[in-house]
Amino acid sequence: MKENEDIELLKLFRAENSKNYAFDLIVKKYQKRIYWHIRRMVISHEDADDVTQNTFLKAWKGLENFNENAKLYTWLYKIATNESITFLNKKRKFLFLSVHDVEKQLYSHLESDSFFTGDEIQLKLQKAILSLPEKQRLIFNMKYYDELKYEEISEILSTSVGALKASYHHAVKKIEYFLKND
Amino acid sequence: MKNKHNISNTNEMKPFSFEKIGNKNHFITPNDYFEYLPQLIINKKLNNKYLIKQKISYIYRVFAPSFGALLIIALVFFLKDNSTKTAYTNEELSTIIIEDRYIEFDEDLVYEVYSEMDYSSPPLSNENEEIIDYLINENVNINLILEEL
DSSP states (O other): OHHHHHHHHHHHHHSGGGHHHHHHHHHHHHHHHHHHHHHHHHOSHHHHHHHHHHHHHHHHHHHTTOOTTSOHHHHHHHHHHHHHHHHHHHHHHHTTOOHHHHHHHHHHHHHTOTTBOOOHHHHHHHHHHHTSOHHHHHHHIIIIISOOOHHHHHHHHTOOHHHHHHHHHHHHHHHHHHHHHO | OBOTTOOBOHHHHOOHHHHHHOOOOOBOOSTTHHHHHHHHHHHHHHHHHHHHHHHHHHHHHHHHHHHHHHHHHHHHHHHHHHHHTOOOOHHHHHHHHHTTOOOOOOHHHHHHHHHHOOOSSOSSOOOHHHHHHHHHHTTOOHHHHHHHO
């Protein structure tokens, strides 16, 4: 049903007179999932807003040639993931920071972020997640928060299911250790 | 349940602390953010199109006149350059020489022309009989020429 809906949306998008209308529907359908996925990676709302807009603008360009056999939302997730990583890398280069320093900066932003309502434990969990390597953080967020299936994550990150399971397992262990010892 | 890599199933693996914490989203957005986000994106897309159009029109406005001016200058130089190298016909050359107009010869060119000439077989014969035969063939009245002389 969901995929049929997407096929219909794509047909609408390809018709010149309904392009804007179809795109509006696509954004409305996927904006929350995409935004939250990005937000957990870049932490600040302003940055997430920018990256989300860029993600959908890139999607607009690619939708013309989008293969209908692929799933629209995994494709959007893929763009969002790439955009988030590109954004963090740019931030690193722009501020002359190391990977570790960027995570520190993201955490200090989170502590004073008015758009984060979590308590102390939630804040600790976020700090633990931010201490993970980038790819592990992505996998953990997609599995734990977005509740995606390993097969879907595998499609998005082009990584085998086995490797994803191992990565998630390590991430969980690291977070547990972090929470016990921090 | 464990697999061959000794990695347990995700649902079983969730530790106690995770279950306690849960996966509820604690990030929030400004009010009505998702209401206006689609319009923001479409506006940005349309603005991008407008900006691209503006860039193209700017290129036309700035570069087209410059290109035109360059083309005119190049044409002027080309024509001027060609006018000095005009090849004259023999008749024109004769007129110029007779009227004693200033004419500049490229010395290298003259040298080149002379160096390529074949002097082994002269183009005209000095034999009187041959000349007379030629004039008779051309129906030229030899007597008139002799009278002139």
